[in-house]
Amino acid sequence: MGRAPCCDKANVKKGPWSPEEDARLKAYIEEHGTGGNWIALPQKIGLKRCGKSCRLRWLNYLRPNIKHGGFSEEEDNIICNLYISIGSRWSIIAAQLPGRTDNDIKNYWNTRLKKKLLGRRKQSNINRSPSGQSEDHLKDAEDAHALSSSALERLQLHMQLQSLQNHSLSTTLLHCGPSCILCKKRMIRRSSILCKPSDAPSRSSKPS
DNA sequence: AATCTTTTCAACCGCAAGTAT
DNA sequence: GATACTTGCGGTTGAAAAGAT
Numbered sequence: 079m080g081r082a083p084c085c086d087k088a089n090v091k092k093g094p095w096s097p098e099e100d101a102r103l104k105a106y107i108e109e110h111g112t113g114g115n116w117i118a119l120p121q122k123i124g125l126k127r128c129g130k131s132c133r134l135r136w137l138n139y140l141r142p143n144i145k146h147g148g149f150s151e152e153e154d155n156i157i158c159n160l161y162i163s164i165g166s167r168w169s170i171i172a173a174q175l176p177g178r179t180d181n182d183i184k185n186y187w188n189t190r191l192k193k194k195l196l197g198r199r200k201q202s203n204i205n206r207s208p209s210g211q212s213e214d215h216l217k218d219a220e221d222a223h224a225l226s227s228s229a230l231e232r233l234q235l236h237m238q239l240q241s242l243q244n245h246s247l248s249t250t251l252l253h254c255g256p257s258c259i260l261c262k263k264r265m266i267r268r269s270s271i272l273c274k275p276s277d278a279p280s281r282s283s284k285p286s
Numbered sequence: 287a288a289t290c291t292t293t294t295c296a297a298c299c300g301c302a303a304g305t306a307t
Numbered sequence: 308g309a310t311a312c313t314t315g316c317g318g319t320t321g322a323a324a325a326g327a328t
Contacts, residue, residue, distance in 0.1 A: 185294075190293095295324105296323105
C-alpha cells in the first residue's frame with residue numbers, strides 16, 4: 079500500500095506560475111506567514127496548487143532578497159570548493175551564499191560551472207601533454223566527463239581547482255567566514271576524500 | 287526566413303527524515 | 308512503538324529562449 083498523495087493531483091494546477099498566483103501567494107505569506115503548514119496554504123489562499131509547489135515557488139522565487147543569475151567569481155569559487163568537499167549537498171552550499179537558492183546553485187553548477195571547470199581541465203591537459211599522449215588524455219577527460227556527479231568528477235575538479243588557486247582554502251575561509259563549520263571540516267576531509275570508496279553520505283540511498 | 291540544435295532554468299517527482307498523534 | 312502526515316532535499320524533466328546552420 080502506497081502513501082497517500084500530498085494533494086489531489088486531479089484538481090491541482092501544474093506548470094509555470096502566473097503573476098496573479100505569485101501575487102496572491104506573496105501577499106498572503108507576507109501578511110500571515112506560512113502558518114507552519116504548506117499543505118493547507120493553497121486552500122487558504124484559494125490557489126489550485128500543491129503545497130509543495132507553493133513552498134518551492136516561495137523559496138526559490140518570491141522570497142525577499144533572492145538573487146538570480148550573475149554569479150561572481152567569488153561565488154564560483156565557494157561553490158566549487160564546497161562541491162569538491164561535500165558533493166551535491168546543494169542546500170548546504172546555498173546556506174553559504176546569502177540570497178542564493180539551492181535550486182539556483184544546482185542549475186548553475188549543472189549547466190555552466192561544471193562545464194567551465196571541466197573545459198579548463200581539458201584545455202590544460204592538451205597544453206600540458208607531450209605529443210602522443212594528448213589523445214589518450216583527451217579521451218580520459220571525455221570518459222571522465224561521462225561519469226559526472228561521481229566522486230571521480232569531484233577528484234577531477236579538485237585537481238583542476240588546485241592548479242588554479244593555491245590559496246583556495248584560505249579563500250574559502252575568507253568567503254564563508256571563520257565560523258563556517260564546513261570549511262573547517264574540509265581541512266580534515268580533504269586529506270581523505272581522494273581515497274574515499276564512495277561518494278559523500280547522502281540522505282537518499284535510491285539508485286539514480 | 288525557416289529549421290534544427292543546444293542551453294537555460296522553473297518546476298515536478300519521489301524519497302527519506304522529521305514530527306505529530 | 309506504530310502509523311500518518313508534512314517538510315526538505317536532490318535528481319530530473321520539459322518548455323522557452325538563444326544560437327547555429
